[in-house]
Amino acid sequence: MTTQRNLYGLDRGQLELLFQEMGLQAFRGRQIMKWVYHQGIVDFAAMTDLPLKARQWLEEHCCLELPKIHERFLSKDGTVKWLLHVAEGDLVEMVLIPDKGRNTLCVSSQVGCILDCSFCSTGKQGFNGNLTSAEIVGQMAIANAYLAEKSETVTNVVLMGMGEPLLYFDAVLPATNVMMDDHAFGLSKRRVTVSTAGVVPGIKKLQEHTDVSLAISLHAPSDELRNELVPINKKYPIAELMETCRDYVEHLGPARKLVIEYTLMRGVNDQANHAKALAKLLQSLRCKVNLIPFNPFPGSGYERPRDEDIYAFQTTLMQAGFITMVRTTRGDDINAACGQLVGMVEDRTRRQSRYRERLAQQIPAVEVI
Numbered sequence: 001m002t003t004q005r006n007l008y009g010l011d012r013g014q015l016e017l018l019f020q021e022m023g024l025q026a027f028r029g030r031q032i033m034k035w036v037y038h039q040g041i042v043d044f045a046a047m048t049d050l051p052l053k054a055r056q057w058l059e060e061h062c063c064l065e066l067p068k069i070h071e072r073f074l075s076k077d078g079t080v081k082w083l084l085h086v087a088e089g090d091l092v093e094m095v096l097i098p099d100k101g102r103n104t105l106c107v108s109s110q111v112g113c114i115l116d117c118s119f120c121s122t123g124k125q126g127f128n129g130n131l132t133s134a135e136i137v138g139q140m141a142i143a144n145a146y147l148a149e150k151s152e153t154v155t156n157v158v159l160m161g162m163g164e165p166l167l168y169f170d171a172v173l174p175a176t177n178v179m180m181d182d183h184a185f186g187l188s189k190r191r192v193t194v195s196t197a198g199v200v201p202g203i204k205k206l207q208e209h210t211d212v213s214l215a216i217s218l219h220a221p222s223d224e225l226r227n228e229l230v231p232i233n234k235k236y237p238i239a240e241l242m243e244t245c246r247d248y249v250e251h252l253g254p255a256r257k258l259v260i261e262y263t264l265m266r267g268v269n270d271q272a273n274h275a276k277a278l279a280k281l282l283q284s285l286r287c288k289v290n291l292i293p294f295n296p297f298p299g300s301g302y303e304r305p306r307d308e309d310i311y312a313f314q315t316t317l318m319q320a321g322f323i324t325m326v327r328t329t330r331g332d333d334i335n336a337a338c339g340q341l342v343g344m345v346e347d348r349t350r351r352q353s354r355y356r357e358r359l360a361q362q363i364p365a366v367e368v369i
């Protein structure tokens with residue numbers, strides 16, 4: 001049996017190519033996008049301006065499938081979190097944050113995360129795999145369907161959910177293309193942001209193919225501290241990361257800025273010396289700074305900073321000329337805040353190694369979920 005191709009995963013160029021391969025004109029790819037994203041029609045038979053032959057071929061070889069919703073949680077502050085089924089029975093989370101006329105959607109790109117940043121609960125769950133581009137686009141389609149009931153749409157997308165988007169470029173590039181394409185969701189490139197812990201080759205590749213907005217999760221002004229908090233820094237240290245960022249922001253053009261994210265942890269990276277060193281480091285980079293007070297989770301070992309330290313940190317950066325926002329915590333009653341997304345990931349790699357250990361010790365394996 002051949003598996004059907006999920007068309008949610010294909011950007012305009014890929015759809016046009018698919019139609020050409022079928023012996024049809026490329027513009028049929030654009031027609032199908034309008035049916036799906038503008039009219040909300042997902043039944044190929046109803047796409048009446050496509051030739052009958054094309055509709056039949058599509059029904060046989062393609063599908064339009066969204067991740068299944070496992071559960072939806074509503075916060076008292078209006079934040080909504082979904083737990084979604086993706087391939088092989090895994091669950092991932094996405095969060096919608098309505099705020100002053102904006103609807104920001106925080107989407108996941110992986111099941112779990114391999115990077116294991118010391119303060120992030122997603123990393124503690126291990127890594128189970130990459131989402132497909134259809135599963136990333138599907139998150140947006142689900143959130144838009146929810147908002148359509150209130151005659152609203154998603155206005156901003158951030159790839160700041162579970163996972164590291166730049167580790168699976170082949171899914172993230174078409175997905176962000178669909179988000180920014182006028183034939184699909186049509187968001188401006190300023191309103192779609194890829195967030196990375198600093199995967200330098202991924203940033204370079206992004207620059208070759210797109211000009212989507214970029215956020216860097218920096219969290220420390222020195223390699224010594226960053227190695228501890230964001231272990232991928234050992235592979236791509238700050239100087240290399242900054243050089244790559246400077247190139248990327250040049251590529252974005254003079255009217256756009258990079259976003260630097262900095263999670264503040266009490267007594268770890270929230271002191272005056274850190275703020276001064278950060279201002280110095282960012283001196284020659286066109287960027288704005290988002291400060292994220294640490295959101296605690298059980299066993300994290302870190303604490304949220306004191307309010308006066310957050311304020312002093314922000315003041316130092318603002319006095320150095322940086323636009324600096326402090327991110328307010330949203331949806332904490334439903335565990336939807338930054339760094340609290342865990343899905344319900346069972347780390348197969350660790351589970352398998354536990355099995356092997358048990359086998360070696362001749363202890364019967366008991367499945368604990």
Ligand code: SAH
Binds near residue numbers: 263
């Ligand atoms: N891997 C990507 C995207 C996912 S994390 C990246 O690192 O950018 C999204 C943001 O949430 C990152 O800036 C991350 O550092 C931050 N974050 C993670 N855990 C957090 C926590 N417990 N409290 C506050 N922010 C956190």
